[in-house]
Amino acid sequence: MAVGGQQRRPVVALYERIADAIHDGTYPPGSTLPSEPRLAGxxxxxxxxxxxxxxxxxxxxxxxxxxxxxxxxNAHPPRRGFEQLQALDGLLGPVRVRALLRSREEPTDFTAQHLLAPAGCELRFWESLLVGADLAVALSHEWAAPEDVLGRLHPAFAEALAAEPAAAMLTVLMESSRGVQLSAHSGVSATLLGRRRGEQLERPADTPAVLITQVVRVEGTPVMAAKHMLPTGAPALPVIQNG
Structure with missing residues (x-):
């Protein structure tokens, strides 16, 4: 979970208080929390x-x-690190974002599931290559929620997207979210690049890769979803492991 903006809802502040208590050992691994009434008190x-x-x-x-x-x-609760919402280009070090495609498309199975996008709507889709000193290090596919959703929940994000800056969509979202509470969940899995993504990243099709999926929400509603492909040889992603 991560927070964007300077103003935090009470639930977010409470989340962080309890998370801090878990990480500092007030509630050690394996322990049982007090009952809801007692803990609330x-x-x-x-x-x-x-x-x-x-x-x-x-x-x-x-x-x-x-x-x-x-x-x-949990016996091995995640430590603070990857739960903090950050754009991939910032996490991978000094890289530049090369825009490959800025378009609109109908929902795919991925966006229908993660953005709750209805059939027939149009979603902004950005395909970007993250390039390091001498080679591509990641390929990002990012989608924004339908315009009516953004207009209701995050008009500043919708306005920033319309300018189509040369940046990652998540960067645009975070920069336009002053005072807006963001929460996010990510998933990590192993895969192979495949032919098309291999050509874009200038790697063989059978190159092992890490696939990161992200969904970012405002008030519990998804406003952005992404897939990031990091091939073998990409800079190390600073994810803090369970300890």
Whole structure:
């Protein structure tokens, strides 16, 4: 989970208080959290806000729910690092973003699932190559939610996208989100580049790669989704491992 902007909702601040307590050992791995009423009293917060924060902590892998026991701290909770929302070009070091395609397209299976995009709508689609000193290091596919969704939830993002800057879509989103609460979830899996992506990245089709998927939300509604392909030989991604 990550936060954008300077103003934070109470639930986000509460999430961070509990996450900090987990990481500093106040709630050690394997321990059971106090009941909701007791924890709400200890923290001086409302139970609805606490419940929402606990659900987010569960989604982010810090907590598990055990029947008959309650919420327990996972044995190896993720440490702070990758949960902080950052654009890939910033994480990979000094790279430049080369725009390959800026277009609109109908929903794919991926965007229909992750952006909840209805059939027949149009989504902004950006394809970008991230280039290091002498070679391409990543290929990014990024989609924005339908215009009506952005107009309702994040008009500043919609306006910034219309200018089509030479930047990653996530960078545009974060720079236009002052005072807007962002949350995100990412997934990481292993794959092979394949022919087309191999040609774009100037690697053989059977080159192993890491596929990162991202979904960024405003008030629980997806506003952006992305796929990032990092082939063998790309700069190390600074992801803090479970300890």
């Amino acid at each position: 200890e923290l001086g917060v409302s139970r609805p806000a606490l419940r929402e924060a606990l659900l987010l902590l569960q989604e982010d892998g810090l907590l598990s729910v055990r029947r008959g026991v309650g919420r327990t701290v």
